[in-house]
Amino acid sequence: MVLAALGVLFVRKAVHAALLLAVVMISLACLYAVLEAPFLFAVQIIVYTGAIMMLFLFVLMLVGVDSSDSVVETIRGHRVTATVLGVLFAAVLAIGLGQVGLAPAVGLTEANADGNIEGIAAILFSDYVLIFEATAALLVTAALGAMVLAHRERTEPKATQADLAARRMKAYADRGENITPLPAPGVYARHNAVDTPALLPDGSPAPTSVSRVLTARGTVRSAPDMADDIDAVRRQMSGRPEPEADTSRAAVQGETPGDSQRPDRGGEQA
Incomplete structure (x- = not known):
């Protein structure tokens, strides 16, 4: 899982990075299964690996983004904005990690005493609600990133039906091409x-x-x-x-x- 995570950072093609991220998610699901967390195991496989990763791959294959597109600034000022937001996010992570307290492990039996799903719900919406909201913000950021990758700045107005008809008539007058399909x-x-x-x-x-x-x-x-x-x-x-x-x-x-x-x-x- 660690090797695949490093590959996500250092591979040159976006499709390879997405496939390596799928390996990371599947490995994480295996860790959940070993730790006797069946709910997280199923959610990790069904939601993240089966739905979100397939959505990422579909967008990448549909848009066709390669390494040369990553250096093209399609939206004015988005590099500066991304840098500022990245620094702020790193600061939030540093503050959050600095306030983490290490408590002695209670064991899986005590953690799942009231049920695995009930215990996850109680902890998720009480002690770790900030991390839960940060994860939601990350998903929104991923959706915005997909929109940025799919954005293509138009250099000329979109051709209307009248423009397309005029082009066909001009091609017929200049080169004798068929006006209608063959x-x-x-x-x-x-x-x-x-x-x-x-x-x-x-x-x-x-x-x-x-x-x-x-x-x-x-x-x-x-x-x-x-x-x-x-x-x-x-x-x-x-x-x-x-x-x-x-x-x-x-x-x-x-x-x-x-x-x-x-x-x-x-x-x-x-």
């Missing part, structure tokens, strides 16, 4: 493959609906060209016989079915 592959088509182009209202393929890489490779397919394949698959699934279009075509050309598959026998006529 059509998705397969829209209004008879196939949902990514290499099948979407169809425009007039029925022609939309060239911007397929990746340029597939177009350069020549693997773009047309949905109408695949209609015969789709019909063949449907007939095969339904058990219907194949149409006799090929037989009639062979008869028109003066061939019998199967002549095209016969090998050449020295120019013999079938």
Whole structure:
């Protein structure tokens, strides 16, 4: 636990510091369990490790704070304010530690005579009420610190819908970019493959609906060209016989079915 606590102070990444702080909290919960304090053990695991630490990690991953952001002063004068408040807090801790009196240990049996939860409540709101309030102030300070980390000073006014529309129109006039989003592959088509182009209202393929890489490779397919394949698959699934279009075509050309598959026998006529 001590090594993890030192790691919180000296690691360079905020996410690593939060994970090491979770190790400290879990180790502290184990100490509570050894000292026969089941209530504090459960609270330490459920509230601090399970809720507050996960909230810290979620904020860090959402904001993406790294070591370079810690030297950027996003709020004017917050370094001086933080220094003054830190000195005042250190003075309060020094005064509190100076007034601590060491009494002989009474033992766990006597401490938990009326119950562990009842004994904690009696001591927490009587002898240690100042420390309890200081802990509450620390939690509020942690929440304010998260707000400071998430703060980003805006250098320009927020763009409105009219501004975004004007930018799209300007990009269309300057570079010919699409005003609306690109059509998705397969829209209004008879196939949902990514290499099948979407169809425009007039029925022609939309060239911007397929990746340029597939177009350069020549693997773009047309949905109408695949209609015969789709019909063949449907007939095969339904058990219907194949149409006799090929037989009639062979008869028109003066061939019998199967002549095209016969090998050449020295120019013999079938």
